[in-house]
Amino acid sequence: MENVLQVLFVGVIVGSLYGLVALGFALIMGVMKFINIAQGSFIILGGFICYWIVTFWHIDPYLSLPLVMLAMFIVGLVLYRLLFSPLLKYPKAEMRLDKSLLITFGVVWILDNTEILLWTPNSRSVITSYGYETVKVFGAALSYTGLIGVGLAILAAAALHLILTRTYFGKHVRAATEDAGAASLSGVNVQRTYLISCGIAIALAGLAGTVIVTSYSVTPGGGLSWLLTAMAVVVLAGPGNMNFMIPAGIVLGVIQSASTLFINPAYQQPIALIIFLLIIMFRPQGLFSRG
């Protein structure tokens, strides 16, 4: 019983992180119809920035969060200006999607190799004084860092939801998502909206990277496996279904975590692939969307 509960808790903790990882990816995909294959590598980059800040200034990793997110926000703006905005000249959405896939695949290559060059191929993690402490709930242990991760993920999802539904900027984003041409005609600065949403998406990658580096570890070249998890989450939730990213992530996390009861934990990646394939075979619109 305790075993099952423990697996469930681990699944929820990992799963909310999966949801957080998927959030930034889904934002770029939903708003701009670009596929950012490099999202995972940006997450790793965020983790390494946090690692650097903590190593040099010896502050708490969660206090470094604003700095990490600001740095990643700027990275996102640069990414949009340099790579995404030139793609807007292609008239067809499919073509933009293909080009963005290829270009961000090149970005993955650059980021992974730069990270290896700067930080060596070893995996790094930030260990805090409370890193190994746990709180017991019905006999199952919950780590503080994991709980903070869950909290941050829910906070980020809620904040994003509020921004998208309650502010003028959110209205612009939704208008540009719906129909960029019509939005532009009615006075929405589509380019600026895209720019800022790209920045927010990469800043979310920084947040996810910080959570990963504190509760797990980051490895250069590990970005693609995070990306694939994000993809599985997005497919589970249904593309464009921003509100269900965290629940979908938790579903995936619990499935993966439960699978460790039966098979070797090293095979979690194939399980994500199998879930991805099953979902697109039988329910391509996602688990949580109607119709």
Place this chain on the structure above:
Amino acid sequence: MVTNWKKILTSGIILLIIFLVPIFVDLGTGIMNQLVTLFIYILLAQSWNLIGGYTGQINLGIAAFFGASVMVTHFVWVAGVPIVLSIIAGSLSTTLFAVIIGIPTLRLKGMYFAVGTLALTQALQVIMQNIFTRSISTRGDYVQAYDISSRYFVGLALVVVVLLAIYLIRHSRLGLALVSIRDDEQAAQVTGVNTFKYKVISLLISAFIAGLAGGLYAYFRLYFYFVSDIFGHGWTFSATMAVVVGGAGTLMGPVLGAVFLVILGYIFSLTMGQANMIVFGFLFIIVMLFMPQGLMGGVDLFRLWLYRISKRPIKEVQKATL
């Protein structure tokens, strides 16, 4: 069309004669190694080109097909089967993976195929790493019998066959169907092309070609230190890079791109060490943004410019794209 045929035939024969030089002259192991590597890249690039350049489906999982074929070819060959048969066995095994990944993902539009193939690579990498934890090597007598020139000629034969096959495919009904899917999938479907069927056929052939590259690699390298390297994304990246730099959707573009890649890779790895990968990444992005037609597009522009200088009527300009 007739003149085109003659031109291609003569230039092809001349190229073939150039590449048959190693029968008579000993070029040294270093150059021969580079040439075999070049053949592997040409095969991989053509594999990517068929599905990505002609059919317009982005494949980010060439490494999965390549690696699967390397493993199968290696073990079948070591078990005592002749190399040609084991390469074919390896290539057939890749089509199995192509079916697994292609049938669900190619039904849907958009990112699913690209992500599915990428996920396949990642999954195979993890599985193989867990199964083969140590390096794989061959028996001593295979190492003693190692002879680079046999690798070279097997590679040359594979490249010639694949280039011919791609040319024939491009000029058949199948090729027309593939190109129509790339240009406008909806229109193709409306005009009666069974787009799903043709996409799957294209993927199967493409995976088979990637399998041939893997078989050649298994024949070329007798031992593997890290199994995960065979399934590494570097192979996918190299194939994609060769096609994009050379010109997607052309016959000679990927060949040109592969030559470019091998020469540059040789120079950069000597001068820059680890950083050469980063340079390739930047080069790839710059070409994607500013030269979407690749080097073949450059050839087209150059011809146009030549004709403009010689003041001949512009309609004589033939597209370099075959």
